Amino acid sequence: MSKVSMTVNGKTVEREVEDRMLLVEFLREELNLTGTHVGCDTSQCGACVVHVDGKAVKSCTQLAVQASGCEVVTIEGLATGGDLHPMQAAFKENHGLQCGFCTPGMIMTAVDLVNRVGAGNLDEKTIRENLEGNICRCTGYHNIVRSIEAGAKAMA
Amino acid sequence: MYATNYHRASSVEEAVNLLKSGDDAKFVSGGQTLIPTMKQRLAAPSDLVDLRHIDAMKGISIDGVQVTIGAATTHAEVASSAELAGVCAAICSLAAHIGDPAVRHMGTIGGSVANNDPAADYPAAVLGLDAQVRTSKRTIDAADFFNGMFDTALEEDEVITAITFQAPEKAAYVKYPNPASRYAMCGVFAARLKDGSVRVAITGAGNDGVFRHTEMEEALAADWSPAAIASCSVDEGDMLSDIHGDSAYRANLVRVIAKRAVEAAA
Numbered sequence: 001m002s003k004v005s006m007t008v009n010g011k012t013v014e015r016e017v018e019d020r021m022l023l024v025e026f027l028r029e030e031l032n033l034t035g036t037h038v039g040c041d042t043s044q045c046g047a048c049v050v051h052v053d054g055k056a057v058k059s060c061t062q063l064a065v066q067a068s069g070c071e072v073v074t075i076e077g078l079a080t081g082g083d084l085h086p087m088q089a090a091f092k093e094n095h096g097l098q099c100g101f102c103t104p105g106m107i108m109t110a111v112d113l114v115n116r117v118g119a120g121n122l123d124e125k126t127i128r129e130n131l132e133g134n135i136c137r138c139t140g141y142h143n144i145v146r147s148i149e150a151g152a153k154a155m156a
Numbered sequence: 157m158y159a160t161n162y163h164r165a166s167s168v169e170e171a172v173n174l175l176k177s178g179d180d181a182k183f184v185s186g187g188q189t190l191i192p193t194m195k196q197r198l199a200a201p202s203d204l205v206d207l208r209h210i211d212a213m214k215g216i217s218i219d220g221v222q223v224t225i226g227a228a229t230t231h232a233e234v235a236s237s238a239e240l241a242g243v244c245a246a247i248c249s250l251a252a253h254i255g256d257p258a259v260r261h262m263g264t265i266g267g268s269v270a271n272n273d274p275a276a277d278y279p280a281a282v283l284g285l286d287a288q289v290r291t292s293k294r295t296i297d298a299a300d301f302f303n304g305m306f307d308t309a310l311e312e313d314e315v316i317t318a319i320t321f322q323a324p325e326k327a328a329y330v331k332y333p334n335p336a337s338r339y340a341m342c343g344v345f346a347a348r349l350k351d352g353s354v355r356v357a358i359t360g361a362g363n364d365g366v367f368r369h370t371e372m373e374e375a376l377a378a379d380w381s382p383a384a385i386a387s388c389s390v391d392e393g394d395m396l397s398d399i400h401g402d403s404a405y406r407a408n409l410v411r412v413i414a415k416r417a418v419e420a421a422a
């Protein structure tokens with residue numbers, strides 16, 4: 001067991017957890033932040049993507065203790081007050097989701113992409129390349145790409 | 157995942173000492189290979205010693221033509237270093253095509269080289285650039301480092317601290333990714349080094365991990381062109397054969413991708 005403390009969506013949290021606990025388990029089971037999903041056992045689907053110290057990472061592929069001392073943002077941390085984040089609004093507007101299971105990871109990946117590359121530099125090819133680690137079983141990706149294009153513009 | 161005990165090291169010396177904490181302790185760097193393996197219960201280290209908080213193992217420094225990449229430097233940092241791109245763009249482009257953005261934000265060059273997955277990308281660059289692997293104990297030439305699949309010259313308690321190499325005269329890495337995993341079905345790092353010698357290092361295809369193709373190297377030393385290696389032989393008996401591609405397919409792929417790499421580095 002280790003004491004793990006981190007900032008999650010702006011709030012400091014501290015828990016005593018098993019060292020083998022994954023960050024995604026910490027978020028979902030200790031903090032009840034169930035917006036972050038688990039879609040696979042093999043670190044390949046990206047449903048679990050969150051931001052740790054400002055970078056998109058797979059929360060199923062690091063331990064909670066590894067993230068101790070870090071700033072974590074999950075899908076629950078994007079909206080301000082009652083207003084959706086522009087990227088969330090764009091997914092809603094452009095039919096970027098069907099069942100919605102992959103959506104939290106898609107949106108966290110998309111926001112990271114815009115932060116990294118800049119809204120002005122996002123062409124379709126760049127968006128598709130950057131979705132390499134996010135799998136969607138429903139949409140066929142076209143509307144996800146469209147949503148990210150629109151969300152990036154709205155974030156600019 | 158089986159239970160484990162986590163330790164965070166702040167220096168190389170501390171990491172080596174912490175490794176004595178358990179009977180089966182292991183280093184963890186980006187965790188992008190080790191954590192998935194632990195989730196599958198294919199690895200069950202008693203203790204994990206985290207290397208990601210050791211400042212001396214992080215960052216890229218370039219001194220003339222001499223390049224040093226700290227072992228805990230992430231794939232994303234290598235991919236986006238403008239300074240490194242100025243002297244060896246091939247290694248930046250290689251890093252930019254490992255896995256996906258989230259994997260690149262965590263995974264490190266030291267972890268990839270230590271793991272020596274037969275389909276990983278970095279081993280081809282290390283061998284192709286005639287690099288040195290600097291460790292907590294010594295400096296190992298690339299030629300002596302890789303010992304076949306998932307095996308290296310590293311001892312249990314030896315930490316890779318940095319990868320160093322001289323910027324090549326020209327180089328390129330071309331990868332044919334497995335359409336599902338994106339690991340290399342075949343990746344070729346072709347380089348002409350500053351001393352004029354040529355290296356062709358191939359990952360993903362060989363049945364004994366990364367290897368050099370000396371016949372291609374000799375042909376390219378005389379004439380750096382795709383045509384020069386078109387008739388080089390690749391022994392099917394030395395190739396991997398699996399559901400993704402049999403050995404005849406891979407032998408052909410090696411030639412095709414090698415030609416593309418030579419062209420890309422022209």
Ligand SMILES: Cc1cc2nc3c(=O)[nH]c(=O)nc-3n(C[C@H](O)[C@H](O)[C@H](O)COP(=O)(O)OP(=O)(O)OC[C@H]3O[C@@H](n4cnc5c(N)ncnc54)[C@H](O)[C@@H]3O)c2cc1C
Pocket residue numbers: 042043044182183184185186187188189190191192207227228253254255256259262263264265266267268270271273275276277278310314315316317337338339340
């Ligand atoms: C979805 C996915 C896709 C991927 N795609 C690719 C790909 O296309 N190409 C590719 O090459 N790789 C790929 N990878 C693997 C990725 O590049 C890993 O980051 C890399 O192989 C291991 O680096 P790490 O820092 O994560 O190491 P870890 O997982 O932390 O460690 C791996 C091994 O190396 C040891 N180790 C780590 N650091 C050191 C050190 N400094 N000294 C000594 N031993 C050390 C550990 O004990 C462990 O045995 C992929 C991974 C995932 C999850």
Ligand code: FES
Pocket residue numbers: 037038039040041042043044045046047048049058059060061
């Ligand atoms: S749940 Fe993390 S990648 Fe699938």
Ligand code: FES
Pocket residue numbers: 096097098099100101102103135136137138139
């Ligand atoms: S919307 Fe269903 S998995 Fe993507």
